[in-house]
Amino acid sequence: MIAAISWVPKGVAKSVPAEADPPSKEEIEQILKSGLLDKREDSDDEEAEEDMNVDESKENEDDEVAIALAAADALGKATQVSSVGTNDIIDGLKELDMDNYDEEEEGIELFGSGLKDLYYASNDMDPYLKDKDNDSEEDDDMIIRSDDSVIVCASNEDDVSHLEIMILEDLSDGETNMYVHHALIIPAFPLCTAWLDCPIKGGERGNFIAVGSMEPAIEIWDIDIIDEVQPSVILGGIADIKRKGKKKSIKYKKDSHKDAVLGLSWNKEYRNILASASADHSVKVWDVTTEACNLNYE
Structure with a gap:
């Protein structure tokens, strides 16, 4: 199911996206403190009751x-x-x-007659390596050209939510080809997206997607990174969840939405500004560089 979609301007995406670094110990601790895992446990409990x-x-x-x-x-x-x-x-x-x-029995060689069969002087001589022409085609598919059109689809399939970065390329014969270049797994069911180029990580411009979901937090993902596991910025969201018996109390971050985020809009003139609308009947205006809410209407 595709829930939201956004265009990325031509020439903005990196020609070859970077590989993500593994999460640090501090990032893992932040995930544990965020309460996201507790909420997933609640969801699993509800699903377990439904499946009885x-x-x-x-x-x-x-x-x-x-x-x-x-x-x-x-x-x-x-x-x-x-x-x-x-x-x-x-x-x-x-x-x-x-x-x-x-x-294996001693003295029996199942797959060869000696060490000479275990390696080749070069990969070009190894007949078991996949075709080099196919390697070249796969490497070519990873390149995003300046004239390629890029679309970001926020989708959910089998209870797993994704951001799919899709390439729409013009072929030499006048036809077009569309394929998924890479995808990022996101933690909650997406409801809306907005592209923005605010240089959150420095430089002149970036390539980011803001995602509104069933959660009160707004996540901003760097789509120039493959296999990224953490958003670059989180606006609002849950600060803490406390349990007392069957009851639980939720503490939200300052100025956070209290319900699902239904709409997002980026200000192209003031590139650090993002507006959001929520099911909690509020509209907020955020500065993504400071992660602060500057205006709030309820």
Whole structure:
């Protein structure tokens, strides 16, 4: 399901996106403190309750499987078997000695006659490496050209949310080709997006997508990085979740929305300004460089 879509101006994206660095210890601790995992546990508990009826309906099926496995086990261990065909099968399995299948006998070389078969002087000489022409084509697909059109699709499939960076290229024969260049996994179901080029990380301009979701936080992702696991900026969101029995209290960050973010709009003239609208009936104006809310209307 595609929930939102945004164009990226031509020539803005890096020709070859950078690889993401693994999250630091501080970033991991920040994720744990954010309460996101606790909220996911709540979601899992709700889904578990909804699936109780389904689990009950599967019990009979599981019982039948258990009975079948027990019967098969008894058949294999029986001392007297009347069927000649079954005896043949059991004898054959014993002869194969499947329990020791992975153990190699000394002196036997299964895949070669010596070390000379284990390597080649160069990759060009190795026939088992995939075709070099295909490698060249894959490397070529990773390049984003200045005349390529770039689209960012926010989608959800099998309860996993993504930002898919798609390339729309003009081919030499006058036709067009569209494909997913890379994708980023995001933590919550997306509802809206807005592209912005504010230089959050320095330089003259950036290439970012702001994402509004079912959560009160607004995440801004660097789409010039492949396999990024953390947004560059988070505006608002949950500061802490406290539990007392079955009840829980949520503490929000200062000036945060209190409900899902339904709309986002970037100010092209004042490039550090982003406006947001929420299901909590409020409109906020953010400075993405300071992560502060400058204006609030409810």
